[in-house]
Amino acid sequence: MAFLIDILRRAPLCGAFFLSTLIIPSFSHAVSCSPCSAGMLEVSSIYDGDTLRLEDGRRIRLIGVNTPELGQGTADEPNAEEAKHLLEILVKRSGGSVRICMDAERRDRYGRLLAHLYDHRGDSINRRMLKQGAGYLVAVPPNLRNHECYKHAEKEARKGEKGVWRLPVGDASKLNGNETGFHILNGYIKRVGQSRSGIWLNLDGGLALRITWNDWEGFGIDDPESLLYTSLEVRGWIYHRNGNQRIRVRHTSSIHWLERE
Structure with missing residues (x-):
């Protein structure tokens, strides 16, 4: 509960898409993501909107999602903090643990595991990030398992001018x-x-x-x-x-x- 109170205090800084994720339950969607039956794994920390670390030390990069960068000695990109806060609350709502399912290519050039994340109910976290406008859809073959699902989610966010879609191209x-x-x-x-x-x-x-x-x-x-x-x-x-x-x-x-x- 303390975590939720802290999030609500910070919510005005996080943008409308963040609040909507907090209070709006998941609904069925026309284009479903592939299911993931993997076991739950505890998350130790969240770097930004598309990268986190598991309790076992493995770094995870979300497939299909690219969120704005947090500054490393420079200014954050617009919506970077909002994206990180959104991922924090999605993980918190899942009890601090997630399911991870791999795709055809398992690691990126930085050695991070590439994964589709799901919460305790089996809902796609990657999809939720895109649906709320936390970042942009990216397609990097051969990791296209949920591409159509993610594409549909981004389309909703763009139509609703959520998050990053308030910014000019x-x-x-x-x-x-x-x-x-x-x-x-x-x-x-x-x-x-x-x-x-x-x-x-x-x-x-x-x-x-x-x-x-x-x-x-x-x-x-x-x-x-x-x-x-x-x-x-x-x-x-x-x-x-x-x-x-x-x-x-x-x-x-x-x-x-x-x-x-």
């Missing part, structure tokens, strides 16, 4: 060239290129989207040149190579075509 043409990390951006394609490794979509402003041939097969587009001057919304992690900003696009849901639907 960035403009790729206005990047200053120094940005890194996760971004969601609008832009249009000024150049389409092909190489031995895959397709390159160069956006106005200089950002390049890289799609390997294997990943490109999922897009179902016969002629890449048909994308020239197409407007889009893209999400992913910006990295730098040879002085240029790039995003590797791994899945079709990372791009929303604004002129092809």
Whole structure:
């Protein structure tokens, strides 16, 4: 009870999506997540909205969810604290323990276990985070077990302008060239290129989207040149190579075509 009182005191700082998660019970949803029958495991600490540590010392990274970053000596990204508080209360409501179910790929490059989290009732915690707008859907093959379920949850949050969906989508043409990390951006394609490794979509402003041939097969587009001057919304992690900003696009849901639907 003391935990709930403390959460209520902090609630005004946590945004509407956080309060709604606290007081609104779970309802059935049109697109169900896969069930998880694993045993309950105790959580020792929560780093941020998409990463936690189990009592046995293992670090867990939620699959399909990317929440804003807490600052490490710098300012927090908008909604980062709210996302962390939401995960805290979802774990608390589950008695401080969660079920974890793996997918095809078990660890990320940082050695963290990649997992779908569920509470004591079998409800998807990842889905709840997305439904309340705590973060953005990310699809990284081959870990797509609950992708459609998560996609539906994010769609609800975006329609309701919850959490991160109150923030404006960035403009790729206005990047200053120094940005890194996760971004969601609008832009249009000024150049389409092909190489031995895959397709390159160069956006106005200089950002390049890289799609390997294997990943490109999922897009179902016969002629890449048909994308020239197409407007889009893209999400992913910006990295730098040879002085240029790039995003590797791994899945079709990372791009929303604004002129092809």
